[in-house]
Amino acid sequence: MKVAGVPYRTLWTADGAVRVIDQSRLPFEFVTVDLRSLDDAARAIRTMVVRGAPLIGATAAHGLALAVREDPSDRSIEAASQALRATRPTAHNLAWALDRLRSALGTVAPAARADAAFREAAAICDEDVAQCRAIGEHGAAILRRLARPNPGRPLNVLTHCNAGWLACVDWGTALAPVYLAHDEGLALHVWVDETRPRNQGASLTAFELAAHGVPHTVIADNLGGHLMQQGRVDVVIVGSDRTTAAADVCNKVGTYLKALAAFDNGVPFYAALPASTIDWSIADGARIPIEERPARELTHLTGRTDGGELATVRVVPAGSPVLNLAFDVTPARLVTGLITERGTCPATRAGLLGLYPERRQDR
Amino acid sequence: MKVAGVPYRTLWTADGAVRVIDQSRLPFEFVTVDLRSLDDAARAIRTMVVRGAPLIGATAAHGLALAVREDPSDRSIEAASQALRATRPTAHNLAWALDRLRSALGTVAPAARADAAFREAAAICDEDVAQCRAIGEHGAAILRRLARPNPGRPLNVLTHCNAGWLACVDWGTALAPVYLAHDEGLALHVWVDETRPRNQGASLTAFELAAHGVPHTVIADNLGGHLMQQGRVDVVIVGSDRTTAAADVCNKVGTYLKALAAFDNGVPFYAALPASTIDWSIADGARIPIEERPARELTHLTGRTDGGELATVRVVPAGSPVLNLAFDVTPARLVTGLITERGTCPATRAGLLGLYPERRQDR
Numbered sequence: 001m002k003v004a005g006v007p008y009r010t011l012w013t014a015d016g017a018v019r020v021i022d023q024s025r026l027p028f029e030f031v032t033v034d035l036r037s038l039d040d041a042a043r044a045i046r047t048m049v050v051r052g053a054p055l056i057g058a059t060a061a062h063g064l065a066l067a068v069r070e071d072p073s074d075r076s077i078e079a080a081s082q083a084l085r086a087t088r089p090t091a092h093n094l095a096w097a098l099d100r101l102r103s104a105l106g107t108v109a110p111a112a113r114a115d116a117a118f119r120e121a122a123a124i125c126d127e128d129v130a131q132c133r134a135i136g137e138h139g140a141a142i143l144r145r146l147a148r149p150n151p152g153r154p155l156n157v158l159t160h161c162n163a164g165w166l167a168c169v170d171w172g173t174a175l176a177p178v179y180l181a182h183d184e185g186l187a188l189h190v191w192v193d194e195t196r197p198r199n200q201g202a203s204l205t206a207f208e209l210a211a212h213g214v215p216h217t218v219i220a221d222n223l224g225g226h227l228m229q230q231g232r233v234d235v236v237i238v239g240s241d242r243t244t245a246a247a248d249v250c251n252k253v254g255t256y257l258k259a260l261a262a263f264d265n266g267v268p269f270y271a272a273l274p275a276s277t278i279d280w281s282i283a284d285g286a287r288i289p290i291e292e293r294p295a296r297e298l299t300h301l302t303g304r305t306d307g308g309e310l311a312t313v314r315v316v317p318a319g320s321p322v323l324n325l326a327f328d329v330t331p332a333r334l335v336t337g338l339i340t341e342r343g344t345c346p347a348t349r350a351g352l353l354g355l356y357p358e359r360r361q362d363r
Numbered sequence: 364m365k366v367a368g369v370p371y372r373t374l375w376t377a378d379g380a381v382r383v384i385d386q387s388r389l390p391f392e393f394v395t396v397d398l399r400s401l402d403d404a405a406r407a408i409r410t411m412v413v414r415g416a417p418l419i420g421a422t423a424a425h426g427l428a429l430a431v432r433e434d435p436s437d438r439s440i441e442a443a444s445q446a447l448r449a450t451r452p453t454a455h456n457l458a459w460a461l462d463r464l465r466s467a468l469g470t471v472a473p474a475a476r477a478d479a480a481f482r483e484a485a486a487i488c489d490e491d492v493a494q495c496r497a498i499g500e501h502g503a504a505i506l507r508r509l510a511r512p513n514p515g516r517p518l519n520v521l522t523h524c525n526a527g528w529l530a531c532v533d534w535g536t537a538l539a540p541v542y543l544a545h546d547e548g549l550a551l552h553v554w555v556d557e558t559r560p561r562n563q564g565a566s567l568t569a570f571e572l573a574a575h576g577v578p579h580t581v582i583a584d585n586l587g588g589h590l591m592q593q594g595r596v597d598v599v600i601v602g603s604d605r606t607t608a609a610a611d612v613c614n615k616v617g618t619y620l621k622a623l624a625a626f627d628n629g630v631p632f633y634a635a636l637p638a639s640t641i642d643w644s645i646a647d648g649a650r651i652p653i654e655e656r657p658a659r660e661l662t663h664l665t666g667r668t669d670g671g672e673l674a675t676v677r678v679v680p681a682g683s684p685v686l687n688l689a690f691d692v693t694p695a696r697l698v699t700g701l702i703t704e705r706g707t708c709p710a711t712r713a714g715l716l717g718l719y720p721e722r723r724q725d726r
Contacts, residue, residue, distance in 0.1 A: 195585070196557065196583040196584060196585055199678055202678055202679045202680075202683075203678070206679060206683040207680055210680060210683055216684070217683075217684045218662075218683050218684070218685045218686075219661075220559040220617070220661055221559060222560075222584050222616040223686065225617070225619040225691060226616060226619060226653070226690075226692070229649070229692070252585075253583065253586050253589060254583070254584070254585025254586075256588040256592070257585065257587070257621075257623070257624060260588070260620065260623040260624060260627055261620060261623060298557070298581065298582075299581075301664050301666065301676065301678055303663070303678040304676055304677045305675065305677075306677075311668060311674050312668065312669070313666025313667060313668055314667045314669075315562055315565055316557075316565045316569060317570055317573060319573050320555075320565075320572075320579065321580045322580060322581045322582070323580050324583070327589075328586075328588060328589035329592070
């Protein structure tokens with residue numbers, strides 16, 4: 001997507017490095033950072049310079065390629081995989097991308113492994129772009145259908161966290177339908193959940209939508225329920241960090257609360273996701289490990305002062321304990337449907353197997 | 364309650380002024396401010412130097428007394444009432460306190476009105492303290508009952524916003540049961556919702572609980588649903604800014620989402636309130652006017668830098684529109700019970716009339 005008129009992906013290779021947009025500095029500064037080693041890549045994932053399930057997978061694949069370039073031995077690949085896998089415990093794409101690279105490299109002679117690894121990592125990126133675009137097309141069809149009864153007014157979409165192009169390589173998952181429908185001329189307005197504690201909605205989703213010219217309004221995470229009660233939300237679309245075989249959706253903490261409110265008010269609630277986020281080995285979402293992140297993400301906030309400086313302030317009293325869990329699980333019963341690169345399906349095991357029949361033997 | 368060992372109320376008279384704790388500067392600075400005129404009082408309410416339904420009522424009563432001291436005419440009383448009533452549209456205690464003072468002054472000669480007004484305002488404060496203490500006793504009985512099955516571990520209470528002593532004259536509404544049960548030796552732990560956008564949980568509730576020594580943990584508003592799914596919340600207690608005759612509860616925005624999660628997980632959900640928050644003229648909560656507050660409350664945050672300075676930073680991109688509605692309505696069907704100064708009742712019209720039979724003719 002474009003930033004100040006220039007088309008970008010969130011990750012590309014340049015000058016022998018893996019270049020990414022430093023998302024920890026958005027929306028205040030748009031800068032890129034070069035990853036030149038396994039350590040650089042692992043740190044970028046852990047500190048959320050890059051974030052979003054698909055982009056975490058793409059970055060991990062490139063991190064493994066950087067390690068292979070340094071040392072193509074089996075032992076090196078194993079150690080690098082373990083280091084990358086430990087960066088974020090919840091995102092399923094991370095393990096998926098690493099497994100894919102390892103299996104692609106298994107039969108390749110050590111001397112040829114670095115090239116093969118970068119090729120496979122690039123393929124992951126290109127496929128992600130194609131998949132997100134396909135998710136966008138399937139989702140845009142839903143938005144057009146929902147807009148039909150009220151041609152006179154914009155369709156109100158609510159989203160939580162950032163599942164836009166910044167979370168992927170391009171297009172996004174939850175926001176891809178919004179971008180495609182907007183580009184086709186459908187009148188849309190997006191309610192952007194601030195998404196505490198890291199404010200990915202206020203800082204990343206609002207930045208993305210503004211850069212692309214999509215009308216939107218930033219709201220506190222607390223407000224979505226009231227807006228749904230008032231009929232001011234037509235549809236909720238979120239991403240997914242891990243989706244179980246029974247269609248439970250693990251996504252940014254707070255998603256479950258929005259799903260409850262959507263269900264209570266008859267508002268359709270969709271999760272948009274590429275197949276790589278589906279964990280066919282787990283049915284019950286309660287079994288997904290939930291990442292605990294540093295307290296400082298909740299106790300401190302960084303922003304710009306009226307004087308234009310960046311400053312970090314503490315907003316929780318110094319002595320008060322804090323718990324910062326990053327995800328929650330929305331049970332499939334609250335999800336209207338899943339939007340994948342292969343189409344839309346009910347949030348059930350049968351629905352998923354209808355789109356992915358090759359997984360029937362997985363159980 | 365005590366701050367650094369010294370007992371305080373949130374409002375008292377001293378040196379001919381009405382002295383209040385400046386809550387907009389908590390938890391960073393504990394300072395008092397003197398209100399010497401109607402304008403001072405109206406500004407203190409509007410800018411949330413004082414906040415919380417009962418304290419708003421008490422401050423409005425004293426603001427009217429300050430106006431009467433200046434000019435005891437009927438016209439002055441009428442104008443002052445209108446000015447105070449316009450400060451916050453949602454809180455029901457505001458209108459209740461003003462009506463009470465006006466009716467107390469109606470038969471008093473102008474020369475005696477100032478004394479009568481301050482007497483009535485002081486009575487409102489003393490009654491609030493007694494009512495909050497009674498709410499605390501009725502609520503503590505519920506906490507003791509809920510704790511009984513698991514004598515070995517602390518009872519986990521979740522609360523949203525600040526309905527503690529800082530929201531009242533003393534004791535609090537939602538937190539009064541916590542303070543009383545804690546003082547009696549019941550092991551308790553409170554999950555404190557940060558409460559965006561004004562962070563009353565992180566700044567006021569955490570401050571209160573720490574000052575009184577009650578174990579607590581500050582969490583993002585987004586986390587409560589997950590904690591309930593995991594069985595880590597035993598009961599939710601919130602305050603109420605306005606309660607309808609049919610027991611719909613209008614409280615800080617985000618309360619409805621917690622009520623949905625409590626209902627979905629079988630967690631008891633109580634609202635604690637004095638009778639003065641009950642609006643007998645409204646049955647349907649959807650008819651309560653919801654206050655829209657300045658965008659800056661969401662876009663900017665004030666905190667302390669690592670260097671110890673207070674600083675305000677912008678956390679939402681400058682071009683992004685914002686909507687900041689301060690309250691939502693939790694339908695009575697999601698509320699386990701109401702805890703009032705007269706006891707606990709089901710969240711129904713019949714339940715309320717059981718406690719307040721003198722209101723049977725009101726409909």
